[in-house]
Structures are given as structure tokens and as C-alpha cells.
Amino acid sequence: MDSSVVCTESFRVDGCIKSANKKSKISRDVESDIESLYRAVPQLAKTFRIIDKIGEGTFSSVYLGEARMRDGSRDVFALKHLIPTSHPTRIAAELQCLTVVGGRENVMGVEYCFRKEDHVVIVMPYMEHQAIIDIISSLSFEEVRLYIYHLLKALRHIHQFGIIHRDIKPNNFLYNRKAKTFALVDFGLAQGTADTQLELLKDLMGIRKAPRPVFSERNLNNCTLAPSITKLANTSELVNTGKPTDLSNGRSASARRGPATARTPKPQQTVHQPLTCTCFHTDRVCNVCLARKQQVAPRAGTPGFRAPEVLTKCPHQGTAIDVWSAGVILLSLLSGRYPFFKASDDLIALAQIMTIRGSRETVRAAKAFGKAVLCSRQLPRLDLRELCETLRGQRPSPDDEVTPVRHSLGAKSLEETPRPAQERGKAGAGETPSPLPKSQAETPGEKASSGVDCTGTGDERGWDGVPDEAYDLLDRLLDLNPTSRITAAQALQHPLFKDLEKST
Structure with a gap:
């Protein structure tokens, strides 16, 4: 103390x-x-x-x-x-x-x-702070720029030590608007990279544990394997025993049964070819898919902020998953919509990502890190500036029959994001529903009464002049492929933060 x-x-x-x-x-x-x-x-x-x-x-x-x-x-x-x-x-x-x-x-x-x-x-x-959901409708672009800059500084810092936070979201990055201070909190789900400098994270990952033997958790003497198991595995005593081994009690099977007797060889079993999935393009899950072995991979984090490699259960996850989460935060702040993604399971979450980043791009990225993703129809990649400006009400909706999504919907999620006209009428699992018709939309007066600016003062907060650099950085943060995704250190060198990096 x-x-x-x-x-x-x-x-x-x-x-x-x-x-x-x-x-x-x-x-x-x-x-x-x-x-x-x-x-x-x-x-x-x-x-x-x-x-x-x-x-x-x-x-x-x-x-x-x-x-x-x-x-x-x-x-x-x-x-x-x-x-x-x-x-x-x-x-x-x-x-x-x-x-x-x-x-x-x-x-x-x-x-x-x-x-x-x-x-x-x-x-x-204790750091006094404001919840993003409470202030997102009144944030200026400059505040958003500073917020993301300081978040990336925190990520660069922890990533230098080989720490993966694994739960990056606004609730874990506190923001004191008045004092302009920031703090990354909650390392309860943190993991280490392969070269982490923190010994306890190595223990948590199992890096420092003795490698497992090929056959079981025990050796032939029914004892816990020593750290030198790798060396022992190369000796004839362990590998070339010449007798079948009963791993339940550590003795050879022939010693337990007595002298060996001649046995009739068993007929060779027929090798069955793997069954083909029959549920693709349908609204059901076939027995082949249900019988597949469950894949085990880290999937920590908060729904809506998980990276594609987490959603597809990629076993090799690095600091890039934190960078993706930072990109989702920036997408929320630029569009004025929080949370941006909201899904009940990982597959729907992946489908929502496809609606923004494109299905073909998602399939290609998944293949790059060893996963196969199938999509029943093509979803085009959206222009991030057009998307964010449409959601903020600064750009008319693509369809005159749909009410433009104004800044007042800042607390809504992607579940109500408007789709292009050619996409509507094809509802399916993981797709976003059509927005409200004009008859059900709020009037400007109702929006103003809820404390949301709808009178054009958003221009005074800089939203009419968001530079291209902001959307270029967003595109790099939301790179579907973790190996080519920009790092936190690289992001801080982005032209969007040129003046900030010089001042620090």
C-alpha cells in the first residue's frame, strides 16, 4: 500500500x-x-x-x-x-x-x-468520462480525429509489448471530453503474441508449457511427461517398442494378455469419401454440416467489434484484431451510428461485414488466412464516404422511396442501415432490413426535441469538410486481411495525423 x-x-x-x-x-x-x-x-x-x-x-x-x-x-x-x-x-x-x-x-x-x-x-x-452513445450526436470531426489518434497511440504502446487487448470498444477506451484525456482499460481478456515480453501472458498462452507427446498425456511408465519429452520421443525406447501399448495403465497390451496367439487378420475397412454439404443456397442446415467437428479458436471480444479472422475461428490471431476493432469505432464515429454492427451470432456478424466490405473481398481475404467462406449472392463493396455521409443525412438516399438516414439515428445499429434498391426484397439470414418508410419516420421537429442537431449546425462541427484521408485510414483499418491490415504504429504515421505526430 x-x-x-x-x-x-x-x-x-x-x-x-x-x-x-x-x-x-x-x-x-x-x-x-x-x-x-x-x-x-x-x-x-x-x-x-x-x-x-x-x-x-x-x-x-x-x-x-x-x-x-x-x-x-x-x-x-x-x-x-x-x-x-x-x-x-x-x-x-x-x-x-x-x-x-x-x-x-x-x-x-x-x-x-x-x-x-x-x-x-x-x-x-478514477477517470471521469462520457459514454460515446451519449455524445456521439454532438461530436465534431476534430474530436473524432483526436479520439482515434489517442486510441491508436494506446494500441501501439501495448502492441510493442506483445499484448493483444482483444476487447477494444468505446466502453474500454474512456474519454473525458472536457479535459481531453483518454484511457484504455480492462485487460481481462488480454493475450500475448508469440514474442510477448510478459511472462504471465506466455504462461496463459501455453508457450512455456512442455510440448504434448504424440500418443497421450502420459508416458509408458504412467508418469507425467518431463520437459525433455522432445528428446525422449527420438529414442528407440519410446518409439520402437515393438509392442502395442495400452495407454490406460501404461503397460504393453501383450504383457497383460499373456503369450501372443495367431489372429485372423481383420478385413480392410472401406474408406468413405467425405460427404458433400447439401444445405448451401437453402434455408436449413444439413446433417453433414451438423456432424462437422467443432473448431476451437479464440473468439474473445464484444459482438460487433470482432475481426473477420475471429468470426471465422482462425487459430492464428494477432494484434491486427485490435486494429480492426479500432476501425469499427472510427466507422461508428464517422457515420454517427453506434453500435454500427449488431448481430446475434458470428455468421450474421460476418454477413453484415460483407454488406459493407463486399462478399467477393471477404471470400478472398478468408482464403488468405486459410478459411473458406461461401456467399449465396454477390454483395458489392460500398464506398465508405458515401455510406457515412448518407447515414449522417449529408447525402440523399439512393432511393427516393426511402427516408434518408439522418444524424439523429446515431444510437441505431446496422440492423436499420438502408440497402441499395436492387438489394431490397431479398430478405435472408444476416441481411439488413429495409428502413422505415417516410410515413413512419420522425419529423425534423421530433429529432430536434431529442437533443440531436438537424438544423445544419453539423457544418460548424466540421462534418461538411471531412478529408479524404479519414476514409483512406478507415479503409486500411478495416482491411479484411489481417496480414495486410495497417498496424497501429503505421496508422499513426498516416497523413490524417500529420500535425499531431509532429506536435508530440
């Missing part, structure tokens, strides 16, 4: 809750969660007065806590309570990420850590 924090002041649980209620009303459920946290990690009460619960995810909950510093001042912190079922190595790896790369280059650092049995609380500086 840092010496600047006074640790002698103890807060009783009930007193803390009452004091917190004076400043902000919290629900009974939050009160109960705070009380449970104090009971689980009693030492927290000696230092922190937990004020509120400010976030909750699948693997953790985040609380706002206040501590009295040695100089008499009080400071606020974010307390992240990891669920007790989290693997110890995963928790240790997250802490190592925060301590090694945190505290600089727009990456959140760590101040303290508390542990009581299987409960772990990570204490980080």
Missing part, C-alpha cells in the same frame, strides 16, 4: 453505506453488493469508503471509492472486483499488463491491489 494513503481510518460497513447515501442515492441491490464486497475483502474498509457501483461486466464489477490521503485531501479511485471464479493466472496476467504498460500512453495504470482468499480487488485512478 502506498504510504501516501492513511490506512488507520476504519469505516464500518453500515456507516459507509449511510455516508454514501448522503451524496448519491443508490439502489438496495448496489448497497447489498457493497456490503458483500466489504465482507469478502475486509481490509478495504480500512482505507476506502465505497460510494457507488459504476460498472458491471461478465468477469468483474467496478466501484467508486474514496480514500483519505496523507496530506489530508481525499481522492477517488475505481475499484475493480474480479469474480472469484477467474483463473489465478488470468488475474495475475491482467495485473502484469497494468503494471508493465499502464500509467502512460493513454493506458490506465494500477495503484494498489487487495486479495482475500479468492477475491481480488484492483485499485486504479
Whole structure:
């Protein structure tokens, strides 16, 4: 514990809750969660007065806590309570990420850590921030440019250490609009690259584990394999035993059965040719597809931000998946629509990507990283500028019968994105529905009343003069092929950030 924090002041649980209620009303459920946290990690009460619960995810909950510093001042912190079922190595790896790369280059650092049995609380500086969904309709282009620039700086920093964040999204890249500060948070799903500098990420990936033997997890003596298994596998003792092996108990099968006897050779089995899928171009899934062995590959991340190589279960995933997620964020900010992609499963998510990047391009990219993708019909690649300007209402819709999608739909997803006229009337799985007809659309007055600008003041925020460089960078971030996708370091050298890189 840092010496600047006074640790002698103890807060009783009930007193803390009452004091917190004076400043902000919290629900009974939050009160109960705070009380449970104090009971689980009693030492927290000696230092922190937990004020509120400010976030909750699948693997953790985040609380706002206040501590009295040695100089008499009080400071606020974010307390992240990891669920007790989290693997110890995963928790240790997250802490190592925060301590090694945190505290600089727009990456959140760590101040303290508390542990009581299987409960772990990570204490980080609290950063006041605004949710993108709340401010996307009022952002200027310059704010968007700065946001993406600082996100790429954070990615360049962690990628230099061989860290793949794997869950890049606006909720994990905090933005204080007033102070113009940024912070990348939540390394709970982070993995390491093959050359990562973090030892715990190597352990998490299994890089440092002994290689598996060819036959089973055990050797012939029924013992755990030693790290020198690679050397042993080349000896005649292990390979050329001359007897069939019973791997269940480590003894040779002939020793267990006694003397060998002559046996009638079994007839050679007929080799069946693989069956052909019969469900392509249909609205069902055939038995051949259902019987296929499940592919295992990392697929962490939030739906809507997963890269094509994640959606297609490519086993080799690198830092490029973070760059793709940054591209999706930029697409949302340029189009004024968040979240941009919203799908119930990975196949629909891939189909939505095809509607933007093109089916032929998606098939070609998938083939480049060893995956076969089939599409029942051709989807053209869209022009990114035309797409974003149409969604912002700065460009008329391709079809007069369709109401232009205005900036007011900033919180909507791709599920309501208008399609070209020739595409409509062919609804199918993963396709985007037709937009509302004019009779069901909002009037300009209704849009203005919801706090969204529809009076042309968007020009004052720079949206009438977005440079071509912005869409060129977007195109490179959303490269379907991870091997040719621009890196975070390369993106920072893009002409869009020329003046920013010089100033730093």
C-alpha cells in the first residue's frame, strides 16, 4: 500500500453505506453488493469508503471509492472486483499488463491491489468520462480525429509489448471530453503474441508449457511427461517398442494378455469419401454440416467489434484484431451510428461485414488466412464516404422511396442501415432490413426535441469538410486481411495525423 494513503481510518460497513447515501442515492441491490464486497475483502474498509457501483461486466464489477490521503485531501479511485471464479493466472496476467504498460500512453495504470482468499480487488485512478452513445450526436470531426489518434497511440504502446487487448470498444477506451484525456482499460481478456515480453501472458498462452507427446498425456511408465519429452520421443525406447501399448495403465497390451496367439487378420475397412454439404443456397442446415467437428479458436471480444479472422475461428490471431476493432469505432464515429454492427451470432456478424466490405473481398481475404467462406449472392463493396455521409443525412438516399438516414439515428445499429434498391426484397439470414418508410419516420421537429442537431449546425462541427484521408485510414483499418491490415504504429504515421505526430 502506498504510504501516501492513511490506512488507520476504519469505516464500518453500515456507516459507509449511510455516508454514501448522503451524496448519491443508490439502489438496495448496489448497497447489498457493497456490503458483500466489504465482507469478502475486509481490509478495504480500512482505507476506502465505497460510494457507488459504476460498472458491471461478465468477469468483474467496478466501484467508486474514496480514500483519505496523507496530506489530508481525499481522492477517488475505481475499484475493480474480479469474480472469484477467474483463473489465478488470468488475474495475475491482467495485473502484469497494468503494471508493465499502464500509467502512460493513454493506458490506465494500477495503484494498489487487495486479495482475500479468492477475491481480488484492483485499485486504479478514477477517470471521469462520457459514454460515446451519449455524445456521439454532438461530436465534431476534430474530436473524432483526436479520439482515434489517442486510441491508436494506446494500441501501439501495448502492441510493442506483445499484448493483444482483444476487447477494444468505446466502453474500454474512456474519454473525458472536457479535459481531453483518454484511457484504455480492462485487460481481462488480454493475450500475448508469440514474442510477448510478459511472462504471465506466455504462461496463459501455453508457450512455456512442455510440448504434448504424440500418443497421450502420459508416458509408458504412467508418469507425467518431463520437459525433455522432445528428446525422449527420438529414442528407440519410446518409439520402437515393438509392442502395442495400452495407454490406460501404461503397460504393453501383450504383457497383460499373456503369450501372443495367431489372429485372423481383420478385413480392410472401406474408406468413405467425405460427404458433400447439401444445405448451401437453402434455408436449413444439413446433417453433414451438423456432424462437422467443432473448431476451437479464440473468439474473445464484444459482438460487433470482432475481426473477420475471429468470426471465422482462425487459430492464428494477432494484434491486427485490435486494429480492426479500432476501425469499427472510427466507422461508428464517422457515420454517427453506434453500435454500427449488431448481430446475434458470428455468421450474421460476418454477413453484415460483407454488406459493407463486399462478399467477393471477404471470400478472398478468408482464403488468405486459410478459411473458406461461401456467399449465396454477390454483395458489392460500398464506398465508405458515401455510406457515412448518407447515414449522417449529408447525402440523399439512393432511393427516393426511402427516408434518408439522418444524424439523429446515431444510437441505431446496422440492423436499420438502408440497402441499395436492387438489394431490397431479398430478405435472408444476416441481411439488413429495409428502413422505415417516410410515413413512419420522425419529423425534423421530433429529432430536434431529442437533443440531436438537424438544423445544419453539423457544418460548424466540421462534418461538411471531412478529408479524404479519414476514409483512406478507415479503409486500411478495416482491411479484411489481417496480414495486410495497417498496424497501429503505421496508422499513426498516416497523413490524417500529420500535425499531431509532429506536435508530440
